[in-house]
Amino acid sequence: MSATRVAVLRFPGTLDHESAATAVRAVGGDPVFTHHTDTALPEGTQAVVIPGGFSYGDHLRPGALASRTPIMVAVKAHAAEGGKVLGICNGFQILCESGMLPGVLRPNASLAFICRQADLEVADADTPWTGGRRTGEVLSVPFKHHDGAWFGDPSDTRVVLRYTGENPNGSIDKIAGISNLAGNVMGLMPHPEEACDPLLGSVDGRALFAALLA
Amino acid sequence: MSNQPLHRELGLLDAEFARVKQLMGREPTDPELVMFSLMWSEHCSYKHSKPLLKGLPTTGARVVMGPGENAGAVDVGDGLAIVFKVESHNHPSAVEPFQGAATGVGGIVRDIIAVGAKPIALLDSLRFGPLTSQRSRFLFRRAVEGISHYGNCIGIPNVGGEVQFDERYEDSCLVNAMCVGIVPQNRILSCAATGLGNRLVLIGNRTGRDGIGGASVLASAELGDDDADKRPSVQVGDPFTERKLMDCCLALSEVGLLVALQDLGAAGLTSAASEMASRGGVGLAIDLDRVPLREEGLSPGEVLVSESQERMLAIVLPEQLQAVKDMAERYELDATDIGEVTDTGELEALWRGEEVVRIPSLFLTDDVPFSEVPQNAAPPTLPIELDTVPEATDLVAAWLAIMGDPNVASKRWVFEQYDQLVGAGTIRRPGGDAGVVRIPGTDRAIAVTLDCAEWHTELDPRAGGQASVLEAARNVACTGALPIAATDCLNYANPEKGSTGWRLAESIRGMAEALTAIDTPIVSGNVSLYNESPRGPIYPTPVVGIVGLLEDASKSVGAAFGRHGDQILLVGYGEPRVDASRYLGRCAGLPPAPDLVKEQALITLLVKAAQTGLMQSAHDVSEGGFAVALAESCINGGIGADVTIPTGRRADEAMFGEGGGRVIVSCHPDHVAAIQGLATGGLGAKVIGTVGGNEVIVTIGGCTTRVPLSDLREVWEGSIPRALEA
């Protein structure tokens, strides 16, 4: 059985694509970088990762311009057919701006960029992303963002991950990661690709990438 | 309308103007004069400092490229080189701190890109007035926001740095930015233009009026009361474009499309083109009409000296020009053919078909008349009489007070605003002794830090220069990395006044001695003079950046205590002294001079101990002395400690005095003997206590001081946020 092909999107200003690709490879996947002007996903794509960064410099609104590029049409079609899509940080912002996930990511309550290790709790162990974990299990994953406060109606979505302890950014219900009701599209503000190597302090991020390939 | 002749308005001395005419054999055109005024300014030419810098060691087995290029390069194995440099952006940051600091980051990053390297780490060294001053709070806040804005958006992790607050920097803040990059040695790019007929290509943002006159106007003069008017000179940064520029240049280099590369910084096109021509021994002919402009109405002189950001100059073979343009388009950047390489050795510029500039490039880059720096030695200082320093009888109160001093307190407020992680290579984050970053594609890592001992340098410049180097080296060694090379940013006041020139020369001498003793050559650097105001001069502030190499990335050591029962050792040499300590609270006395031989032995010990996995933690004793370093290791580890230390002359001096080369090490009890076995050459390695509990306990001369860890943490972490809320 050949490795699962995963399209890793790159927009102008995308920053975390290399580390996302490394994480995909580490769980046995075959990552392929995909340019924002492409009108189709690479042949054989089975899953899509939208990495973190500052696509289009966060101009107008974070993720706004990236969500309206040609490649996103193909990503929407892929998701409509049940294909898996994982949006990390700016990727989450892009998914919300494109309507593939409900809500919007607003500026952190402190109005400052925050980079910090977070203890995330699994809110729902029944999602395709958290199978194999227990509800309430804590995952140590760092976050680094300026606009990470999720705003929307939680009943429009499935909450997958929450921040524990103090709410770091003003996100409703301390929501850190959500999926669509169908479950195949997930977005989270923390960076699981930064938690895939014991040298970096945690390997709790591997589970999400493994779930992407499942 | 000014009565001054143009050359004086531009900042050129009469003698310098005379020299220009002598070299040219005629009166210079206005654009030519503007170019000379910038290229011969202190900031661009180093006319006061270059002769003094000759004493610094710049060679070594690992040095691939020494000072003189955009950045220095050092061999780190596997055919790879680490490239790095630190630069100042002091005067622009005092005028507009957000953009000044942001463009400071942009500028240093472009220096690294210009060598063909991929940036992998950023650091910053910041100095402001005390946080009790509203202006200093403003400058501090905005400078950090600017660095955050630029560094985060461009996607380079910020892994370390330092922040200091002192009255001497109230009107003359310091913002120094360091960047480290990685490049295969066979892909290192030079800035030397070669090949008659090769094209000169400008890549990146359009040219506007940013920073017109910035280099000469701001960096070469003291700031006075009218510098609000200097605001239009400050450049505005666009990190999104710089990211694209970075990715594009790396892609071009990878496929061999670049003959040479240079970044546009101070003095813009003039500086970049003249450097490329001079280093290549060629001439460059520029058609200014072809430079893409952002605004209408720029004069040819303005186009030549504009400091619009995010621009690079490349030399490209004519047959590869289209390929370069295609690549730039893929990255949504302009790439414009604006001229060509000639064999005249001259920098020529055409405007509307007419020649407006013709200067042999060496006149601009190499023929600046150097100025002698007056050497007026300051009277020697004397050690403080301890009896004249009131003794703190309540050591708990004194401890909490010093932990709450913003100079000592946690800088988390700063580094949490920085992306410390992008690239998934940050093994040790800010908050320890040095940042540690993996060398991509290898099992190795580098440790890097920026440090300075400005009070020591003020009081005893030669020893202070040594101490600045050794502080940085010791911090790097604490992570287990071997220091291999250095960069420096020499921030000083007006060298023509008082003893500043003497302090500059003496501290450079001290730096050279220390660097030689630890076999760590300088490979790049920067000088910033005239950092003073009507209020007075800054302290002599030689900021030193040191890069260390860890052969095994998994063996890096942090500053935090880990396990209950671990043994704590005080390793190193030297007696604590109140002189010029944070505890004393003023720059007075005579701190003990470092012992170069013992410092080298200490570095060797730390590196060996890390290689063999003997240490759980290692943390340098510096500001605030032993008690602060101990508390920091406890706070970072979330666990207490119980130690006994010698009284020395007095208990408070033992707790908070500074000096010597001392490191607090923790280890499993089984490893104590091995660590002690490594302590040769007069180094101590005494077991002083144990890790455990939730208090920090220090016994001196039979008297025990104990503080709950939570109290120390609360004061240390809360200090800067509280000071900013005021």
Next chain:
Amino acid sequence: MTLVIVTVMPKKGVLDPQGQAVQRALSHMGFGEVSGVRVGKRIELQIDGHDPTGQATRMCEDLLANQLIEDFHVEVPE
């Protein structure tokens, strides 16, 4: 060619932390007379076409405003 001015403001009732921060800062500076601040964006468009207002409105709906949290206003100055 028509100049069209688009103003994008946070929806009333949605928390505007930027507006709050600005109000606090003004108050600290001595401008205590300010009882409310909302911060938005002004976008100037040069539009070629027969129905610049309608075209701009569509642009707002499709890109310039996120209608979950923002309201927009389109105006052609005299």
